[in-house]
Amino acid sequence: MTSSLPTIMTAITIPVPGGPDALVPGERPVPQPVHGELLLKVEAAGVNRPDVMQRKGLYPPPAGASDIPGLEIAGTVVAVGEGAARFKVGDRVCALVTGGGYAQYCTTSALTALPIPDGLSAVEAAALPETFFTVWSNVFDRGRLAAGETLLVHGGTSGIGTTAIQLAKAFGAKVFVTVGSAEKCAAARKLGADLAIDYTAQDFVAEVKSASDGKGADVILDMVGGPYIARNYEAAAVDGRIVQIAFQQGSKAQVDFMRVMLKRLTHTGSTLRSRPVADKAAIAQALEAKVWPLLANGSVKPLIDATFPLNEAAAAHAHMEGSTHIGKIVLTIG
């Protein structure tokens, strides 16, 4: 089945960790799908913060994962391992992968692959898995956001943020976001945010309180950490849930936990990459049932900031680190 495939492919490698130029196009063997896996000819691969961390040498790939960066892909199935018969050669899918996405070919567990939603391009589909798996599992599963509740998202115009705004609105919640410029405020509001707070000019705790009649946010999705942790405890409502998905300003903080007890807060978090495949498969099933129809009917759509050809992965990373982007950055693979 794989006999017509090449044996060598172009992939982005990281010979020596460092700045964006540490990403070097090179040649690698085309991977083979093992039991339960699909091999995809990759058409597009999403760029994510963990890729930047990996490039810097700060986030080594987990055991068994490819050392090629890239956590999400879209493309065409070109080979199917045993036990992966849900899909067949020729199917167009997007997938959450444990690594290896910045390449012409990439294997994925069939359990974390989903059909490309009707009407979406490969670039749009490649922008889905990381943010949609992350937002679903953290905001809806872990954070238990319910209709009528208020979600606060830090980084409202990131890939995660733009997804969180749309999904939370689609499921009947109010959405507040923090962003770093007036332009990003406008973009967040355009996506549906009820309140966009420019953290360079406003105190998010005061803004959240005043926009919620003093009540605070029911769920807070935070990737900032550091000094935001104590402030999240202030901004949260009674019975609020704070879900930590990254620590862009560090994971250490001096905190007064009194509010955790008095307001019955829940501070939790998760990382997607390290979770067992069974967990990811459950998230995939929930997404396909509850969110894929919203993508197919256009009520939710991935926001693409920019695309770069695979060989210009370094420029894509430099762009992400510039933090001016609004939405996802995606690599295209010819």
Added chain:
Amino acid sequence: MTSSLPTIMTAITIPVPGGPDALVPGERPVPQPVHGELLLKVEAAGVNRPDVMQRKGLYPPPAGASDIPGLEIAGTVVAVGEGAARFKVGDRVCALVTGGGYAQYCTTSALTALPIPDGLSAVEAAALPETFFTVWSNVFDRGRLAAGETLLVHGGTSGIGTTAIQLAKAFGAKVFVTVGSAEKCAAARKLGADLAIDYTAQDFVAEVKSASDGKGADVILDMVGGPYIARNYEAAAVDGRIVQIAFQQGSKAQVDFMRVMLKRLTHTGSTLRSRPVADKAAIAQALEAKVWPLLANGSVKPLIDATFPLNEAAAAHAHMEGSTHIGKIVLTIG
């Protein structure tokens, strides 16, 4: 219905906050039950840490609550307000109250009153509400302790600790406790603890890990706080839940939250006294259905350390602050 009752009663008052001697017997009007309330002739009242805090002036009674200390009582119903017809005059009940327990008479919401379990004395019944409501709502509701999981309880021979050991064992969990002496280790093991750690001589993180094949505790019930917070994050298992019910060593700490994200921990907590009566009523219903039968058949029983007459409340507090007690301290009211 209340015409045969006296109008004046003996109660413990706190004219000036301070040490144990700040508790002064005095005269107060007998309270009247309002809508939804019962009036009890109190036979016994449990002594709890929040009473000590209140005596010191550090924990003012919530709005609408009596300024007489005492959060749990047992006795006989002597008057029934409108809308409280679940109980009738002459019924023997124990109750969680928002204050006023250190007195000859005390009102309670009928929703937080429960029949005295068969075979228990008033002293034993007065020892139930605070610890059983607290352990049920924090370990089982909030902490979601399941059969086969491991619970770590700090303060294993406190009223909370001795209750947590027995309930967790009754529902099929493993129980580890920390306590402050070899004598308390023996008492905890006698109550059913699988592992008792003397924190004056052993590192609880290392002991918990080694007794759980490196896995850690699934649920941690903590009333210590301070430096224990970071160590709880270490001692917790993947997907572990840490429930904070007090901060005996302070609520402020320097913490690295990385483990919260990487191990998908949940750090939460609650205080019982401030919760809406509807929450307390739900806890009461769960206790009556799931725990009262275990009290009636003797498989779970409150552990009484000492009793003091009402007029010696000061001595009861001094005893609690000595921290040599194992189990509950209860006031008896002639």
